[in-house]
Amino acid sequence: MTEQLADHYRQIIQEIGEDPDREGLRDTPKRAAKAMQFLNRGYFQSLEEIVNGAVFESDTDEMVLIKDIELYSICEHHLLPFTGKCHIAYMPSGKVLGLSKFARIVDMYARRMQIQENLTRQIAEAVQQVTSARGVAVVIEARHLCMMMRGVEKQNSSMTSSVMLGAFRESQSTRQEFLTLVQGR
Ligand SMILES: Nc1nc2c(ncn2[C@@H]2O[C@H](COP(=O)(O)OP(=O)(O)OP(=O)(O)O)[C@@H](O)[C@H]2O)c(=O)[nH]1
Numbered sequence: 001m002t003e004q005l006a007d008h009y010r011q012i013i014q015e016i017g018e019d020p021d022r023e024g025l026r027d028t029p030k031r032a033a034k035a036m037q038f039l040n041r042g043y044f045q046s047l048e049e050i051v052n053g054a055v056f057e058s059d060t061d062e063m064v065l066i067k068d069i070e071l072y073s074i075c076e077h078h079l080l081p082f083t084g085k086c087h088i089a090y091m092p093s094g095k096v097l098g099l100s101k102f103a104r105i106v107d108m109y110a111r112r113m114q115i116q117e118n119l120t121r122q123i124a125e126a127v128q129q130v131t132s133a134r135g136v137a138v139v140i141e142a143r144h145l146c147m148m149m150r151g152v153e154k155q156n157s158s159m160t161s162s163v164m165l166g167a168f169r170e171s172q173s174t175r176q177e178f179l180t181l182v183q184g185r
């Protein structure tokens, strides 16, 4: 698969008008192929595999918030990166999830071709599925390189997307508590 991808990258380099055989570019098709595979490795992971059974019994029913999980993804329209931060909160219902697994869930979905809104929803639904929580909230703040280094070339705009499930959707005070905690940086 890497070889085939590398052949395509070689062709792209040629089509662009560069010489794929010049010294600096000789290994580039293979490097680019490996990089693209890395950035899309989320397609080959499953929720079960990354969670690895790290769901623990707990009596806590108060909000748990994991803030500022860094995120790197690829926009499905231009195949250019978007990067930012993800905040996840949930209201446990008898079960809590291992802390690192939130970051692994973010990565599993971010390492695919995405739009930010869908990524936000997929993370929220995955946390809900794994924890059976009373509610899950996810906020992503990101900057899209397709808007910065090409197209409209706006350097300072960012996009915030959110998905609220269960208690965060039904209770305004829960939602407010979450937003206050996220903004209190
Ligand atoms: N809602 C949303 N839009 C995105 C995301 N990533 C990229 N886009 C947008 O997808 C749109 C694609 O628009 P098109 O008009 O088909 O493509 P384009 O001609 O390259 O668009 P421009 O970027 O405006 O030059 C653009 O408005 C992008 O800004 C995302 O995560 N969410």
Ligand SMILES: [Zn+2]
Pocket (backbone or CB within 6 Å): 075, 076, 077, 078, 079, 080, 144, 146, 147
């Ligand atoms: Zn884009």
